[in-house]
Amino acid sequence: MSRSKHTIAANGHVGRPYADHGAMAFPIFQSSNFKYEDAAPYVATLNGGPETKKFKYSRYTNPTEAEALRILCELEGADGGVLVGSGMAAVSLVYSTFLRPGDHVVISENSYYRSYSVLKRSFERIGVSVSVLMAGADLTDLLTERTTLVHVETPSNYLLRVFDIARIADQCRAHGALLSIDSTLATPINQNPLAHGADLVVHSASKYLGGHNDIVAGVIVGRQELVDRLAQEKGYSGASVDPFASYLLLRGLKTLAVRMAHVNASTLRIAQELRELDGIEWVCHPGLPEHPDHELAGRYLGGGAGILYASLAPGRGSNDQTVVDFLDGLEVCVIASSFGGTESLARPANMEEFPDHPRLIRFAIGLESAQDIVDDVKQSLKRLHA
């Protein structure tokens, strides 16, 4: 029987072997090491034969991790994947597995700054060249005979730019380059990049997938032959994830679909209401018709996104003081970076990156009532302009 994403997320465990005990929650296999029942397969492996044991040592994988991965693969429509210790470990593992000295990599503009800066810091040093794909630009203008990897974050962490995955995937395929999509902001509920032709999907599981601000983890899923290479590289690099984090991820996944349904609806409503307020100059959310990627957001994300940016009107003091006073005046939203947990967060956008918007605030909407968040913004603006 085919199952919807809501059912896979909420009830992905039905019929698994551990259900023999009637346990509704998957156990935490707090074991680094796993025994061989007999010596013959071990000897065969050491003589160059294939590894037949599924769990051997938890640097490679662990049963709790494998269960979380199984559900994520089902949600993304992937053959397999690897779970690692952070979203950045996932992004870096894609780079270190598929980039060699002399290669050229393309990364999309407004990506999470560390996904870009690790290319500049660590990969340029070993002779990899880096280009940036601007939103709306043609990828083919950037491709060279050395381009092996295109890494696109969509929607992007900064200003929520949305990229045309199917078109970029066609161009990559024609050129023989791999396409990896960082789909952290979308989650598998809003978007399935593999279905549009991407080769790999990366998520920071520290955000919506975990969903409670209590784990740091990352995941990559895709075709089996690519995943096998990533798994091997993970074993060498040691970018492992802890069994307890895997358990919390499994627990978070059970509510992913309902959390995203709330966040999608709530964020759009908040964006619509904030743009009517006097103290707000401008609001950025791809569900608003004035967003430059509104049409693409409808096509790829159903218009959904849990983040919005709002630019404050000038206050009485400097721009920085206006931002500080506004954030300090919030009573419901928490001043913090990251996103994807139950609490709504507000933080200054990176000022250096947006010189044209010196009073830009990023809101990551959580599970509170949308009206309470709008009221919170209103009361802080009122104090700011009192």
Ligand SMILES: Cc1ncc(COP(=O)(O)O)c(C=O)c1O
């Ligand atoms: C889009 C995106 N990718 C990757 C990362 C890195 O994830 P982590 O913090 O789990 O290392 C982040 C973190 O904010 C992100 O926003």
